[in-house]
Amino acid sequence: MNAKKGTVEITNKAVEQIASRVIADVSNASKPSCGLLSNVMKLFTHEDSNIKVKMDGDQVYLNVCLYLDVCLSVQYGVKIPDIARQVQYKVKEVVEKMTGLVVASVNVYVRGLIFPEEMKSEKPNHTHSKKH
Numbered sequence: 001m002n003a004k005k006g007t008v009e010i011t012n013k014a015v016e017q018i019a020s021r022v023i024a025d026v027s028n029a030s031k032p033s034c035g036l037l038s039n040v041m042k043l044f045t046h047e048d049s050n051i052k053v054k055m056d057g058d059q060v061y062l063n064v065c066l067y068l069d070v071c072l073s074v075q076y077g078v079k080i081p082d083i084a085r086q087v088q089y090k091v092k093e094v095v096e097k098m099t100g101l102v103v104a105s106v107n108v109y110v111r112g113l114i115f116p117e118e119m120k121s122e123k124p125n126h127t128h129s130k131k132h
Helices: 012-025 035-045 080-099 116-122
Strands: 053-056 062-075 100-114
Touching: 012 053, 012 062, 053 100, 062 080, 080 100
Parallel strands: 062 100
Antiparallel strands: 053 062
């Protein structure tokens, strides 16, 4: 984006972070765990392998289209197409609002399911015993 006193550039990494936050806020969806190797690579590259952003155009002339590929997992038992559409809509809405750039597409790839027993093992146990 060309400002009167300089240039503003929005990087793919910034768009990835916005999309990542949106996915975290959508209920019944999360980014899949890609294992130890993926986590080690993320430490060194600082890239999220579950979200890919492609920019087509020139930000200087505000002629940019964004294409996002999002990989996620959904909770077992939910309607997968509904969650995928919700992610598509919210990612597009928030990225466009925050960046002022046009999101041409958000492709959602459901790579796995989250089963109830997995959700229980990730949440801390906050049981309170009542004394009678």
